[in-house]
Amino acid sequence: MCAHQVPSYVAFVQYEIRVKGHLAARWSTWFDGMTLTADEDGTTVIRGGLVDQSALHGLLERLRDIGIPLISLTEIPFDASTNDGAKPQNPEGD
Amino acid sequence: MAKDTIPLLETKLHAPRRHHGVVARPRLAQRLHASDLPALTLISAPAGFGKTTAALELFGDEQRRGWVSLDRRDNEPAVFWSYVVAALDSIEPGVGDSARSLFRSPLQSSDPALATLINDIDALDHDLVLVLDDYHLIEAPEIHSDVTFLLEHRPPQLHLVVVTRSDPPLPLAALRARGELLEIRVSDLRFTVEESAAYLNDAMGLALTTGDVERLGARTEGWAAALQLAALSLQGHADAASFVDGFSGDDRFILDYLVDEVLDRQTPEVRAFLLETSILERLTGPLCDAVTLRSDGKALLETLDRANLFLVPLDDRREWYRYHHLFADVLRARLLDERPDVVADLHRRALAWFDANGDVVEAITHALESDAEAAARLIELAAPTVRGARQDATLRGWLEALPGDVLADRPVLAVALAGARMATGDAAGVAQLATMVEHRLQADEPPVVFDHEAFARIPAQLAMHRAALALLGGELDESMRHARRVLDLAGPSDHLERGAGSALLGLSAWANGDLEESELRYAAAIDCFIAGDFLPDVLGCSVALGDMQIAKGRLADAMNTFERGRLIVEEHPGLRGAADMHVGLAEVLLERNRVADAEKHLRVARDLGEAAGLPQNPYRLRVADARLQRALGDLQRSLELLEEAERLYNTDFSPSVRPVTAMKVRLQVEMGDLEAGRSWAAVAGLSADDEPNYLREFEQLTFASVLIALGGAGDAEAVNDAIRLLTRVHAAAELGGRQANAVEALALLGRAHGQPEQQIPTFTKADLAPSTTLVDPLSQRELGVLRLLKSELSGPEIARELHVSLNTFRTHTKNIYMKLGVNNRREVVRRAAELGL
Numbered sequence: 001m002c003a004h005q006v007p008s009y010v011a012f013v014q015y016e017i018r019v020k021g022h023l024a025a026r027w028s029t030w031f032d033g034m035t036l037t038a039d040e041d042g043t044t045v046i047r048g049g050l051v052d053q054s055a056l057h058g059l060l061e062r063l064r065d066i067g068i069p070l071i072s073l074t075e076i077p078f079d080a081s082t083n084d085g086a087k088p089q090n091p092e093g094d
Numbered sequence: 095m096a097k098d099t100i101p102l103l104e105t106k107l108h109a110p111r112r113h114h115g116v117v118a119r120p121r122l123a124q125r126l127h128a129s130d131l132p133a134l135t136l137i138s139a140p141a142g143f144g145k146t147t148a149a150l151e152l153f154g155d156e157q158r159r160g161w162v163s164l165d166r167r168d169n170e171p172a173v174f175w176s177y178v179v180a181a182l183d184s185i186e187p188g189v190g191d192s193a194r195s196l197f198r199s200p201l202q203s204s205d206p207a208l209a210t211l212i213n214d215i216d217a218l219d220h221d222l223v224l225v226l227d228d229y230h231l232i233e234a235p236e237i238h239s240d241v242t243f244l245l246e247h248r249p250p251q252l253h254l255v256v257v258t259r260s261d262p263p264l265p266l267a268a269l270r271a272r273g274e275l276l277e278i279r280v281s282d283l284r285f286t287v288e289e290s291a292a293y294l295n296d297a298m299g300l301a302l303t304t305g306d307v308e309r310l311g312a313r314t315e316g317w318a319a320a321l322q323l324a325a326l327s328l329q330g331h332a333d334a335a336s337f338v339d340g341f342s343g344d345d346r347f348i349l350d351y352l353v354d355e356v357l358d359r360q361t362p363e364v365r366a367f368l369l370e371t372s373i374l375e376r377l378t379g380p381l382c383d384a385v386t387l388r389s390d391g392k393a394l395l396e397t398l399d400r401a402n403l404f405l406v407p408l409d410d411r412r413e414w415y416r417y418h419h420l421f422a423d424v425l426r427a428r429l430l431d432e433r434p435d436v437v438a439d440l441h442r443r444a445l446a447w448f449d450a451n452g453d454v455v456e457a458i459t460h461a462l463e464s465d466a467e468a469a470a471r472l473i474e475l476a477a478p479t480v481r482g483a484r485q486d487a488t489l490r491g492w493l494e495a496l497p498g499d500v501l502a503d504r505p506v507l508a509v510a511l512a513g514a515r516m517a518t519g520d521a522a523g524v525a526q527l528a529t530m531v532e533h534r535l536q537a538d539e540p541p542v543v544f545d546h547e548a549f550a551r552i553p554a555q556l557a558m559h560r561a562a563l564a565l566l567g568g569e570l571d572e573s574m575r576h577a578r579r580v581l582d583l584a585g586p587s588d589h590l591e592r593g594a595g596s597a598l599l600g601l602s603a604w605a606n607g608d609l610e611e612s613e614l615r616y617a618a619a620i621d622c623f624i625a626g627d628f629l630p631d632v633l634g635c636s637v638a639l640g641d642m643q644i645a646k647g648r649l650a651d652a653m654n655t656f657e658r659g660r661l662i663v664e665e666h667p668g669l670r671g672a673a674d675m676h677v678g679l680a681e682v683l684l685e686r687n688r689v690a691d692a693e694k695h696l697r698v699a700r701d702l703g704e705a706a707g708l709p710q711n712p713y714r715l716r717v718a719d720a721r722l723q724r725a726l727g728d729l730q731r732s733l734e735l736l737e738e739a740e741r742l743y744n745t746d747f748s749p750s751v752r753p754v755t756a757m758k759v760r761l762q763v764e765m766g767d768l769e770a771g772r773s774w775a776a777v778a779g780l781s782a783d784d785e786p787n788y789l790r791e792f793e794q795l796t797f798a799s800v801l802i803a804l805g806g807a808g809d810a811e812a813v814n815d816a817i818r819l820l821t822r823v824h825a826a827a828e829l830g831g832r833q834a835n836a837v838e839a840l841a842l843l844g845r846a847h848g849q850p851e852q853q854i855p856t857f858t859k860a861d862l863a864p865s866t867t868l869v870d871p872l873s874q875r876e877l878g879v880l881r882l883l884k885s886e887l888s889g890p891e892i893a894r895e896l897h898v899s900l901n902t903f904r905t906h907t908k909n910i911y912m913k914l915g916v917n918n919r920r921e922v923v924r925r926a927a928e929l930g931l
Contacts, residue, residue, distance in 0.1 A: 021345070021346070021347035021348065022345045022346050022347055022350075023347045023350065024346065024347070024350050026427070026428070026431040026432075027350075027427050027431070028431070029427070029430040029431055029434065030423075030426065030427035030430055030431070038345070042345055044347070062423075064140065064141075064259055064260065065141055065259070065419065065420075065423055066141065066349060066420065066423050066424065066427075067140040067141045067142050067143075067317065067319070067349065067420060068347055068349070
């Protein structure tokens with residue numbers, strides 16, 4: 001809950017974070033609705049949109065707090081054709 | 095809650111009890127040499143690696159060990175240091191007493207308070223260890239810089255232990271280089287195979303083969319929390335080997351796997367209990383009952399404690415517990431996934447319990463997760479106490495967590511947020527909040543209000559915030575308009591509002607050249623701030639008032655203003671503005687030609703350091719020092735200081751009536767650099783036919799002195815121009831009561847007419863040879879006393895003659911000595927004759 005509405009024209013930045021170990025999908029809500037995909041090499045990719053750097057650091061802190069080793073963090077260029085993991089935009093528009 | 099204080103939680107000051115089944119790890123203890131404790135021990139590793147246990151093991155002597163278990167609410171400096179002082183006080187009673195009251199709000203420097211604490215510790219004859227557990231929860235930059243200060247000025251008796259999940263922004267590299275840092279990191283904390291065997295087989299009573307221990311070690315990578323969970327699971331497993339097989343072959347994140355194992359083995363009731371109570375930071379029987387709607391909370395907690403299920407007791411009586419952080423996070427995630435609908439209800443039940451038990455802070459925390467309206471009500475009622483305890487950052491955090499529509503309907507809270515933002519140095523969004531409140535108050539429907547006293551103050555407070563915002567935006571007239579409204583709207587006991595309004599009016603009057611009005615307003619503002627105990631604002635206004643009084647030639651008044659400020663600082667060390675008072679006193683003394691005394695005050699100002707000064711102090715200090723150097727004859731140094739001052743100047747809102755560039759030019763011209771004078775004059779846009787203009791008066795006088803210097807180099811026209819300009823400026827300055835400038839104009843006129851023995855007044859008339867006019871004239875009373883001082887009468891006889899007490903006579907005499915710049919009666923008589931009094 002926050003005191004401001006995020007304006008609809010703000011594009012969420014998509015991130016891909018890779019961690020060591022298979023993190024179950026049921027962690028998704030705890031990680032702000034990001035999707036979790038287990039990879040064959042024993043890692044998990046956490047994918048989704050975050051509104052700003054503070055949200056990113058908040059997510060990294062939550063990962064830190066459960067002790068799961070971080071491997072990599074990548075910003076994914078926004079692809080308008082897919083909405084994979086993107087946050088829903090404000091339907092009222094600006 | 096007690097006025098102005100929020101009580102400390104005793105449980106945060108107790109080191110956690112050691113878990114059952116903890117193995118001794120001498121390997122770690124050996125890293126420490128008892129006779130040579132390091133300045134800083136950093137235990138930095140992810141959650142669940144046994145950091146706290148390591149700290150307990152390394153620093154086991156409770157006699158000399160203070161402990162603070164930090165949490166997010168400790169990000170307020172006042173709160174953080176309260177706990178630190180309390181922790182130190184518990185092992186060394188009295189050590190923090192003087193420091194305790196000095197730690198204040200985020201905008202005030204903690205340095206003097208820290209210095210006091212450091213001195214107290216330095217006086218001890220034995221060592222102290224202070225453990226800060228969960229330091230990663232501290233994010234406030236002020237706290238990090240305070241702790242850095244503590245480390246950099248550490249008394250040898252103090253040994254700091256920082257336990258954290260992330261390396262803190264402290265001077266680690268420097269400490270490491272000096273060999274004063276002991277680091278215990280994740281590689282140190284991972285259980286070796288031997289240690290794992292000791293733990294699993296000896297402490298936990300399992301009978302595992304070496305092979306099994308090795309496989310468990312490999313899979314858990316020595317992660318203590320994982321080993322503990324594995325041990326718990328194994329205790330219930332008949333077939334250890336198959337467990338280890340299944341565990342090793344599984345790809346799941348080990349915490350997920352192991353917690354599932356443990357949870358699956360619990361009864362559904364216990365499992366539900368664990369998940370539901372995971373929302374609590376601290377647990378006790380009755381609270382758990384309220385949240386889970388059961389009645390056996392106390393018994394269950396004891397069972398869980400005995401079963402070693404990640405409960406950490408917080409006190410000796412086993413009344414309060416918390417979950418191990420890692421376990422709690424996993425439980426919370428499970429809860430969110432399995433029963434998201436119930437989470438808000440759980441928080442609501444917790445809120446009700448804390449509210450009923452008088453713990454407002456905890457109640458608010460839970461309310462913010464479940465019932466925004468309840469949170470709003472609690473915050474509104476708690477706000478005065480929180481503000482009184484100077485915890486504006488806390489208040490701001492709460493308010494910013496409320497949904498926008500809740501805030502919109504509660505003007506007291508919206509205004510509180512505006513105030514909290516301004517108090518924490520952030521004007522963002524304040525104008526919008528003010529507008530929102532104004533609209534809301536005009537609507538038909540009454541707003542939601544719980545604190546009616548605060549509600550009544552809203553109009554005055556809004557006007558005050560608007561005035562401050564206008565000032566920040568450089569809109570002086572707008573600021574004045576709002577400031578007048580503040581005074582109209584504020585009640586007689588709204589000291590902050592009245593003071594702020596008066597100060598802003600004082601500032602605008604000054605900018606408009608009305609020194610009379612300005613002085614009255616500032617004096618009124620100071621009185622209001624003193625009445626309301628807003629001491630930093632007193633000092634800020636004192637700087638403006640004192641400067642103005644100097645400009646008017648009222649040196650005794652200026653002296654009083656700065657002296658009063660200095661006394662306030664003496665009683666309340668740590669206030670910003672201490673240095674400014676000394677700089678002000680130095681300026682007055684320089685006006686009186688008391689160079690040695692001025693030098694003393696400047697030295698004190700410098701020693702106090704930047705933290706003790708208001709934002710403009712670095713600039714003011716150098717300007718005063720430049721004048722001092724000039725008086726001592728070191729023109730080069732004086733010029734260097736002015737150049738430094740130039741770089742430091744920050745346009746705040748006081749009118750720039752003595753621009754440093756103009757000061758520089760005067761000095762340069764005196765040192766023979768006429769070109770500097772010429773080029774400055776070209777860009778300054780001044781001409782000899784300019785109308786007098788208070789705001790440019792100093793520059794006009796500078797311009798005149800440049801013209802005179804050019805005249806000295808052969809330009810006769812320049813001298814005539816100077817005379818023309820000076821005549822007009824002198825008249826205007828006299829009329830406006832700007833004594834300092836008037837006297838200088840007169841002196842320059844004298845020079846222009848060719849009176850050679852007058853020095854070029856580089857700054858003001860302070861360094862002129864015996865002046866023929868008194869800058870600070872004697873009052874009627876004082877003239878009366880003076881007349882009798884010339885006679886043969888003794889002090890007591892004079893007092894009788896004038897029908898005053900001896901004390902009054904002495905006061906008058908002191909003032910006369912000051913104004914005449916003399917030290918004894920004989921000199922008084924001589925000087926009076928010189929001045930024709």
